[in-house]
Amino acid sequence: MTGSPTSCPPVFRNPVDIRLLRQDFENAGFTAQSVLQRIGQKEAHEIGSEDLPLLFARTAAGDALDTAIRLFLMSLPVSAEALPRLFRSMESETLLESGLVQIDGKEAAAAIKILPFQDLLVAFDCRRRLQTAAAVDYVMGVSGSSLTLANATIRRPSGRTLDLGTGCGIQGMLAAANSSQVVAIDRNPRALEFGRLNAALNNLCNIEFRLGDLFEPVEGETFDSIVTNPPFVISPETRYIYRDGGMRGDEICRRIVREAPRFLSEGGFLQMLCNWIEPSEQDWSDGVREWFDETGCDAWVLRSHTQDVVAYASKWVRHTELRETDSWIPRVEEWCSYYKALGIERIGSGLINLRRSSGRPNWVLADEAPATVFGACGDSIRGRFEARDFLGSISSDEELLERRFHVSPHARFQSRSAPTPDGWQAEQASLELVHGLSYSGKVDIAIANLVVHCNGERRLGELVNEMAQAVGAEREKIIAPVCSIVRDLVDRGFLLLASAEGHGRPRTHTD
Template sequence: MTRSPLTLLAPELTAFFDAAGFTAGGIAGHLGPDHTEAMHRGEPAAVRYATDDGSTLSRLIRVFILRDALPATELADLVGASLATRLLDSGAAAADRNGTVRMVLDVRPHIIVGADRWVFSDADASMTRHVPGPDHVLGVGAASLSLLQSTPVTPVGSVLDLGTGSGVQALGQFGLAESITATDVHPRALDLAEATFAGAGAPVELLEGPWFEPVAGRTFDRIVANPPFVVGLPEVGHVYRDSGLNLDGASELVISRAPAHLAPGGTAHLLAAWVHTPEQSWAQRVASWLPDRGVAAWVIERDVADPAHYVGTWLKDESIDPRSPEGDARTGAWLEHFAEHGVSGIGFGFVAIRNIGDEPSDVLAESMPQSFTDPLGPEVEEYFTRTAWLRGRGAQELADATFLTRPGLARETIAVADKEAGVGFAPAALRLTRTDGPRWSHDVDEHLAAIVAGLHPQGLSFGETVGLYALANGLDEEELVRAAVPALVDLVRHGLVLPAELAEAAE
């Protein structure tokens, strides 16, 4: 039994779009790079200018992207009479008394995990004047794209998409997972998600209810969640972003409860936000939401906003002008609430959690401000592999192991103008930097840089390499090993140096 007529329409509509070239790549090729960027910036006039040739693809862009109105007869001519009728009957499009039709929903093409997909969602304000209502169902936004990039795309057993919305994250796991379960508290979201899945031919179990209640007592091999994490007052203005919980309560709830729903070795991949306060570091705050035993967690802060900037950003998200009386009142109430709770900033980022059984928890919370373009998902999986290897070894075992530098690792020598000499340059920093993944960079001294340069997977152990360097430079071997092992742990944790046995297993 289907939830809505959209589900029955979706396969026929997406098949038509695919045949007509109404795909993300087809649109980009048709518009060209400049007008494609204008489309992404929300500049409809530029897109309309580029689609005046009367071609089928231009007309589809005008109807389904720009949501231009057209006579019902022209819609039937464009997509066929049967499909036009079903668009109207399902509520995807609406007609006025004059027989003029306009799309009500967005059915937008995207490339998701390398495949052409179409996501059913409510129309946003990017192309037409529109204020999203309280029950608005979001399509593919910046946050959902960033979570897709940070979630592994390796084969997996069972997947839970918590708070699926229009189904974007579950769609990203289609073809990878043996089974997918998607939940949402919002019935309308489940209606649109079902259509999204039907259009992709993706069998997904849909469950209605808040948070983890629909899957009580169940565990999964992979959990993905883009919850309503907006930090603010305990109220719900828009169901897709407001949880009704105070401040960062939504992030705390999802992060704290996810471990109980992970199968052995299972992982969770979450978007979250947290407050900064003078009393406690953000890293301590988020770490306190996790259990003392049973999880490895990597918490990555990608951005921090001051309260005023944060409030202004989210008011614009709901199409409220901060200069309007409503915007003025909302801003004042929101900032006052932050002030009452000592909020000095709001952080945003990713949380990856792995079930490690009954071992003591291993939690790392750190900032990742550097820019990079590689997907983060593979790095997350490798991070858990590297840290699992580290957890099982003491200082002596680390010294006895063999390692190699990561392929592509760069050594950077930074020098600045020598003020004292008045001429030339003076050394300022020595860094080891990854040229792949998240581009981690570590400041090192000449001793550690030389030791790392001497590592070889079929050569001496780390301790022996340090000993050889100490002997050649007149240093105390025991003392140098004691100092070098903690530095080695940091380099392995960020993947600049790899244990030889892990590298061999990956080949």
């Protein structure tokens, strides 16, 4: 196959043809689950070139699903004769006219990738486009960063959602299920073409795609939720629209934070994947904290990791300049000179959560993400905002003792014991959350017992009285330290505020 990929995403002039395309993929069993079954254990989005021999063997039979996998996931040519097995409803003329597939002699190749993801089909550019002169407007697929943001997104009923920097439209499509309207912005026109194709392919009618720079296309409008995976990479480059924000240092992310509040309705959230410059000799969060001054928003910066600039530049150069190995070293050197000129030594990565909360003093929390995240963690994130609202409303320990809590259904207790002549002796106990943000920490056994007796009906004060008796301590002496620990457990989601009546069900995190 010698044909080069088309420069445009496929165009189907008649909407019926997109429905036929979807139907053909469904008939072929081209779904996330069937693909995983056919190719083995791996996540479909992780298919890499090192897997090709294995995948080639697994798709050798050549049925419709094999053909779809080879064409659209592996970007491999197939025999032109195999096409009718996959495209049973669509006319071959329409197929070729659309540019989705090109035939050269006896071989057919796909111009784009299509990934079955959850119950969606997501079209985007093949990575080989990054090696062409047209790489600047490359539209990336469902990457690790897309998944991180999707996983962290708060999924609650939202009137209007904004997907800023939509790319292939993945965040907007996921938000469409819980939003009455989604507006998806990108400054790359090709991204919008992919976004529109994907919305049609998935029969989503509530996404509006708009071309423009950052918030400019939605001036004067407000949203209940803004999600953004912006081109956050800090570099001297402007090679790729999807990666390089084209602003100095971390300015693009700072600008989004500074501008977002105007576009958020009261109580609305901005969630943004972000890289930020960390000051060399101060606390890591000192620089990024200033972004939130006077925003009228509560902010939570959840750091996943920090890299020194050499490691950071090497990672990104290797990630994108896949085959241009000769240019790796000069490029990394160029990036490092840029960092030196700006005095940047370390770059932090993580998620910024911003909630518009006007008319009162705002808080900024900057801390580490737990080492493990189980499943979607949007509920954990929203729960922490609610927990902090509650804690901010409690002015004394006595007030806290009057409240009722519920142990999280996701809390787990673990105890480690060491052998002694008298048998096993408990030496360390810990609490852990096994869903969402998996916080964990050592716990005193008496506190662990108090936690497990939080059933939503008994006041904290009653449980503290029992605890004082059980450990033989004076109640007054333990109140302050116990309340401090309870505050932390509420803050991290181990304890949930019970409903006002005190009947069992937790009020936060999963409602």
